Amino acid sequence: MLFLSCKGDIKKHRLLPRIIDFTTEEIIETGHNTYQYRKSGDVYVTIFPETSINYLNNDITLNNGLYAEFSGYIPKKKTKIISDITISKYLESKRAGINVYVVNIPDSLSIEKSIVSARYFYNDNDEYYHEFDLKYIDTIAGFKRYGFVIGYNILWKVKSIKINISIDFTGNLTMRAYSLNKVVDRQFETQVIRFSPKKSKEIVSADRSKYRLEQENRWKIWTTVNEYKHHGFFSNPIDTMQYMTSSLGMVREWRLSNNKLNSKDTHLGIDYSAPKGAPVYAVLNGFVTFAGSVEYFGNMIIIDHGMGVYTSYCHLDRIIVDVGTLLESGIQIGTVGMTGASTGPHLHWEMRVHGFPVDPLVLKDLSFR
């Protein structure tokens, strides 16, 4: 058995690839280092930091982490070009339920085709499959950066996510990378919300079939993966963010004014209490993909930030932007209100990744700079 591990602060440690060679059954675990070896013929494997694999008879079983296989014709400096291609988890937040991956490729290579597929395993046997492509971010110091974002799903109690990244480069080089993320179960608090007699009437008479159609329409929007919109810097959605009244994942009992239980739902965003008329801002650059009045959420705006990342702003009093407008981070989009199912003026703020609700506060850390 071969055990390779490197301890130290990742920020101080350069990720130098080390070439290793082994032929029989092995377990390999990397610390902060990256390892490369030649599997067979012209197939090269890179094992990225914090990865554990089992290797037997030329087959690799991934226990956790990330590894990539490279094959195809590369004219010169094979291992140099391959070791220059890196994949990293740019951002990982288990609390927020999000992973951001960045692929760095040398400027001398071009991507012909890329497919990222994510398989979500939940409820033991069920799985959900979603496929999209890498999006270009920028070019820095001779390297092009591409990325994608993965959101866990707090509703389905996802246990693990398998990600396959497939890239065909021009010039016959291919990369097939595999990542495995295990998800830890979380418990969420229960909250009771009570509606006024007026709001109770509105909730009881809400049009359920209209709501279902609106949800389908929103799902179509949220699962569309468009180009990265060069986020800009994060701006707060409202000026006063200290009055958070509901967090993500809370199980909420809806009580009508006669104390009757109307429904139980999982809160898929964050609520901030604020006075009616307070300005609401776009948190990152993006296109307005929806602006209008809907069941339960009242006046709602959805902004597309690219890469399958969307933010939504609900219960607004006024909407002051139009669909199709490209917004800059920090631009006012509307005002706080209590339209829809609301017990008082507040902003319901949501973030979706490929349709899955995640904690929008993570956006403070999502800036590719």
Ligand SMILES: [Zn+2]
């Ligand atoms: Zn809310």
